[in-house]
Amino acid sequence: MSVISINHLDHYFGYGQLRKQVLFKINLEIAAGEIIIMTGPSGSGKTTLLTLVGGLRSAQFGSLYVLGKELCGASAEELVQARRQNGYIFQAHNLHGSLTAVQNVKMGLELHHHLSGKEMYTRSMQMLEQVGLGNRLHYYPDQLSGGQKQRVAIARALVSRPQIVLADEPTAALDSQSGRDVVNLMQKLAKEQGCAILMVTHDHRILDIADRILQMEDGKLQEKVENLSYQWWS
Numbered sequence: 511m512s513v514i515s516i517n518h519l520d521h522y523f524g525y526g527q528l529r530k531q532v533l534f535k536i537n538l539e540i541a542a543g544e545i546i547i548m549t550g551p552s553g554s555g556k557t558t559l560l561t562l563v564g565g566l567r568s569a570q571f572g573s574l575y576v577l578g579k580e581l582c583g584a585s586a587e588e589l590v591q592a593r594r595q596n597g598y599i600f601q602a603h604n605l606h607g608s609l610t611a612v613q614n615v616k617m618g619l620e621l622h623h624h625l626s627g628k629e630m631y632t633r634s635m636q637m638l639e640q641v642g643l644g645n646r647l648h649y650y651p652d653q654l655s656g657g658q659k660q661r662v663a664i665a666r667a668l669v670s671r672p673q674i675v676l677a678d679e680p681t682a683a684l685d686s687q688s689g690r691d692v693v694n695l696m697q698k699l700a701k702e703q704g705c706a707i708l709m710v711t712h713d714h715r716i717l718d719i720a721d722r723i724l725q726m727e728d729g730k731l732q733e734k735v736e737n738l739s740y741q742w743w744s
């Protein structure tokens with residue numbers, strides 16, 4: 511079953527003479543539990559597509575179903591609801607500097623009103639243990655390394671067990687070992703929790719974790735098969 515279903519999606523920025531089309535007839539189906547990596551040159555439209563899927567900007571033309579809801583033409587309130595159901599992992603990890611690791615992860619549960627404060631704390635603690643930071647619960651972000659901060663961000667994105675995680679360059683600020691650790695962890699948790707991951711990256715060292723690789727070029731999306739054909743013929 512598709513958790514994300516995109517058909518003939520176009521997107522434009524600007525108005526009048528400055529109006530510019532940045533996405534052209536995007537078609538994409540993502541199934542539950544799939545890990546999809548999107549690569550492509552700077553300015554080709556990757557982040558734009560990610561933000562549309564996340565409900566972080568309004569989809570304009572075509573169709574964009576996320577978890578069974580049409581986001582094209584959705585109201586502001588519907589977009590807020592759509593945003594709440596996803597996990598987000600970005601390059602700059604956006605941790606709150608004045609909150610400890612466990613408090614940051616707990617933020618990922620604040621919108622889940624059925625949980626008590628104690629339950630939220632326990633789940634956040636368990637999630638940090640799962641990402642190997644059980645001994646850093648009460649550290650502040652500036653007391654953690656880049657890789658550790660990114661693991662806190664992963665814990666925060668996954669603590670609510672979302673069906674979809676959107677990641678934009680999650681390894682960009684990390685050395686190659688930390689980057690590898692971070693994506694291995696994302697892959698493990700995604701498979702355990704059955705969540706789909708849509709990840710934008712320029713980091714070719716991590717392409718192997720993907721079930722499918724997509725290439726964005728001038729606002730057009732293509733499935734990449736070169737890697738496979740290379741293996742067949744070499």
Ligand SMILES: Nc1ncnc2c1ncn2[C@@H]1O[C@H](COP(=O)(O)OP(=O)(O)OP(=O)(O)O)[C@@H](O)[C@H]1O
Nearest residue numbers: 523524532550551552553554555556557558559726
């Ligand atoms: N808010 C905006 N207003 C106007 N144009 C924008 C806006 N955001 C992005 N663009 C333009 O849309 C195009 C696609 O940008 P986008 O950020 O999606 O590319 P990208 O593939 O993610 O690039 P990068 O790899 O550098 O992050 C670019 O030409 C960019 O200049």
